[in-house]
Amino acid sequence: MRLAIDTNVLVYAEGVNGADRKAEALNILQGFAEWDVIVPVQALGELFTVLTRKAKWTAQDARAAVLSWRDAYITVGTTTAVMIEAMELVTSHKLSLWDSVMLAAAAQADCHMLLSEDLQHGFTWRGVTVRNPFTPAPPPKT
Numbered sequence: 001m002r003l004a005i006d007t008n009v010l011v012y013a014e015g016v017n018g019a020d021r022k023a024e025a026l027n028i029l030q031g032f033a034e035w036d037v038i039v040p041v042q043a044l045g046e047l048f049t050v051l052t053r054k055a056k057w058t059a060q061d062a063r064a065a066v067l068s069w070r071d072a073y074i075t076v077g078t079t080t081a082v083m084i085e086a087m088e089l090v091t092s093h094k095l096s097l098w099d100s101v102m103l104a105a106a107a108q109a110d111c112h113m114l115l116s117e118d119l120q121h122g123f124t125w126r127g128v129t130v131r132n133p134f135t136p137a138p139p140p141k142t
Contacts, residue, residue, distance in 0.1 A: 004038040004076070004106035004107065006116035007046040009133065014047070016055045016064055021134075028133045031120070037073045040105035042069060042098065076109040087126065103128060 006122040012025035017067065029037065044066045049060035067103055076082075085107065086100035095103070099118050106114045107126040 001032075001113065002036050002038060002041060002109065002111045003032065003113040003115060004102065004109060004111045004128075005043065005073075006040075006114060006118060007043040007050065008117045009115050010039070010043055010047045010069055011050050014055075015053065016050060024134065034073055038076050038109045038111055039069055039073045040102050041075050041077045042101050042105065044075070046098075049091075058116075064108050074109075076105045078105065079108070082108050088106065093125070095119065097107075103130070 008022050009028065012021040013029065016021040047063045047069065048066050051057040053067060057065075073101055081103060082104045085104035086097055088098050089095050089100035089103060093100075100117065101114075103114055103119065103125055106128045111128050114128050114130050115133045116130055117132050117134060121130060121132040121135060122128045
């Protein structure tokens with residue numbers, strides 16, 4: 001199954017929010033083949049910003065991390081079509097523009113899932129369902 005990953009998954013995988021969250025993010029990603037994972041280019045830019053501002057990494061180290069993610073997975077850019085669809089999401093669903101860009105990029109890349117903490121878990125648009133991978137699954141019904 002093809003899926004896209006949002007910035008927070010990358011940030012956690014870089015260890016910004018501690019070793020436990022890093023291990024959890026890396027474990028989630030290990031469950032998917034690299035050719036099934038899409039990284040929106042916007043997520044790479046946001047990762048660079050978080051690493052240099054919040055985590056206080058040097059620009060050189062942050063750039064190396066971003067390039068590593070770019071090399072590990074397929075990327076999808078913020079094209080004109082992605083931006084127009086994102087604005088439609090803002091208009092029709094009251095989402096933020098940048099969250100909408102992530103979702104529209106995932107749809108453009110034919111993803112079935114977007115792993116993100118930033119959007120409503122379970123929200124589906126154009127065949128892409130948002131899943132918060134850090135929310136524990138409910139126990140099975142007996």
